[in-house]
Amino acid sequence: MNLLKLTERLGLVSYRNQAKSEIKPHIVVDTDICNSTCPHKCTTYVCPANCYTMDENGKVHFQVEDCIECGTCMYACDQGAVDWNYPDPEIGRGVTWNYG
Amino acid sequence: MDEKFDCIIVGAGVAGLAAAMTLARNNMKFLLIEKGEFAGAKNVSGGVLWGSDLAKLVPNYWEEENAGWERYITQRRLTFLDEQSSFSIDFKSSHFQETPYTGVVVLRSKFDRWLAGKVEDAIAESDFPMDSFIAPNIKVDEVLMEDGKAVGIRTGEEEFHANSVIIAEGVNNLLTRQVGLQDDYVPADHVLTGIKEVIRYDQEKLEDRFQLSGLGGMSNEYIGYATDGVEGGGFLYTNRDTISIGLVLGLKDLREKGKSPHDILNHFKKHPAVRDTIRGGEVVEYSAHVVSSGDKRIMPKELYKDGVLICGEAANLLMNAGKAIQGMDYAMRSGILAAETIVKAKEQDDYSSSTMKEYRQALDESFVMKDMNSFQDAVHMLHSPQMFKDVPNLICDFGRKFFTIDNEPTPKSRKMLAESIKKHSSYWDLMKLGFKGAKSL
Structure with missing residues (x-):
């Protein structure tokens, strides 16, 4: 059965500027909001690329590297914590689909 | 570039490419801007392009070997699932083999790139082969407005000027919001997260398994157990030597039920009937993208203003009323209609709302808005x-x-x-x- 873990799935994705160590994040998350007033912290489970994680203390962390630009978090976050944009072609990460 | 274009199109997806093709055929000077490395690089769909409009853009596309589409639909199946069972309505007919086909399965990275090649050909054959461009690798930061009228776009420090701007940026419509036609925050109520895997097989094996001959293909929609209690449904489409299998999941419902789309995708794949259908093969890509639900309440306040037109998913033109998930056909037609309006605006030398509103009228009279209006209850x-x-x-x-x-x-x-x-x-x-x-x- 070809059931894949999320990490294996993300391993199949081609990203731009993958080799660059310094990239400009195209999504900026105010995790202070996630960790203070947000009642659901939903990005930690609805994001299809698991860019939002929750640590053992229940704190939300965000990393942009695996982002596949789907847009889910921009709608799912109703707390105003997610400032969403597309990555810069030169200095952002972002995705290039092989199939799409 | 100092010259002024008749039109700048933002986004080389189905809507933007359809608009570009129409502008090229009408000898317009335009710039089609795409943020990806090439047209299609950042585009994802289920996906079947329904209807026959493709034949208008690329006549006799079915005669071309290795064209950008995968298979034409000859068989349609709707499957109801519970935990153990599947109950399908299955329709196959040789009438589907008649051209122009009424549905083709596509993989957007390949299809959009191919269609962009056709647009390049049309530019070369137009009166302005050196004055119209498809420009990839450019992210548009802003639509430039002067006295309430669009006059071009800005990318970084650079500006490009035009008499009109067609926004075909897709569902995550930041520019549509920037020009004030959509709210800055769009809630999750009427969007779904689409999630998909592409699984590769030996082509002959795939054709035998799905009983396909030639380039015939199958579309299968699933309802029930597939989504693990979350609003939405599943799909499976056959490509040449791959299948596209995935789900669309109501985003508000996901949030409320505390579920992860990638977990539900495995839940779907493990269903006994689905497991048998997709066994073997190698997953070659995992992707996701937000889609609109077809509920009109999410649509922008209006689809035009002075010098601006909104088309495709940027205008939330997508619908699933139980028959099929339609979106690319709406994108294609809306792109064509938007470009036709720009052609008219140039003839009349009037790019103001009074001409732009003809796009909205044409769209309202087309199958796009007629269907969206009639099937809201569905x-x-x-x-x-x-x-x-x-x-x-x-x-x-x-x-x-x-x-x-x-x-x-x-x-x-x-x-x-x-x-x-x-x-x-x-x-x-x-x-x-x-x-x-x-x-x-």
Whole structure:
């Protein structure tokens, strides 16, 4: 059965500027909001690329590297914590689909 | 570039490419801007391009070998799932083999790139082969407005000027918001997260498994167990040597139910009937993208203003009313209509709202808005828990009784159905649903 873990799935994705160590994040998350007033912290489970994680203390962390630009978090976050944009072609990460 | 274009199109997806093709054929000077490395690089869909508009853009596309599409639809299947069972309505017909085809399966990275090549050809054959461009690798930061009228776009420090801007940026419509036609924050109520895997097989094996001949293909939609209790449904489409399998999941419902799309995708793939259908093969890509639900309440306030037109998913033009997930056909037609309006605006030398509104009128008179207007009730019904939970359970329960032969006296089918209805719903609920269904479809 070809059931894949999320990490294996993300391993199949081609990203731009993958080799660059310094990239400009195209999504900026105010995790202070996630960790203070947000009642659901939903990005930690609805994001299809698991860019939002929750640590053992229940704190939300965000990393942009695996982002596949789907847009889910921009709608799912109703707390105003997610400032969403597309990555810069030169200095952002972002995705290039092989199939799409 | 100092010159001024007749039009700048933002986004080389289906809508933007359809607009560009139409502008090129009408000898317009335009710039089509794409943020990806090439047209299609950042585009994802299920995806079937329904309808026959593609033949308008690329006449006789079916005669070209190795064209950008995968397979044409010759077989359609709608499958209801409960935990153990699948109950399908299956329709296959040789009439689907007649050209122009009424549906082609596409993989956007390949299809959009191919279509962009056709647009390049059309530019080369136009009166301005050196003055119109497709420009990839550019992210548009802003639509430039002067006295309420669009005059071009800005990318970084650089500006490009034009008499009009067609926004075909897709569902995550930041520019549509920037020009004030959409709210800055769009809530999750009427969007779904689409999630998909592409699985590769030996082509002959794939054709044998799905009983495909030539470039015929199958579309299969799933409702019920597929989504693990979350609003939405599943899909499976056959490509040349791959399949596209995935789900669309109501985003608000995901949030409320605390579920992860990638977990639900494995839940779907593990269903006994689905597992048999997709066994073997190698997953070669995982992707996701937000889609609109087809509920008109999410649409921008208006689809035009001075010098600006909004088309495709940027305008939330997408619908699933139970027959098919339609979006790329709406994108294609809206792109064509937007470009035709720009052509007219140039003839009249008037790019103001009074010309731009003709786009909205043309769209309202086309199948796009006619269907979206007529099938709103069906969209609401399809997104009700009865439709994605009770009905599939009831149908599969009845199927299990009806098709099981176990050397016991067999009750009449009517009695079996009555039992299934009682177990998963009620006559009253079903009557309400049937009444709504009869009205909405």
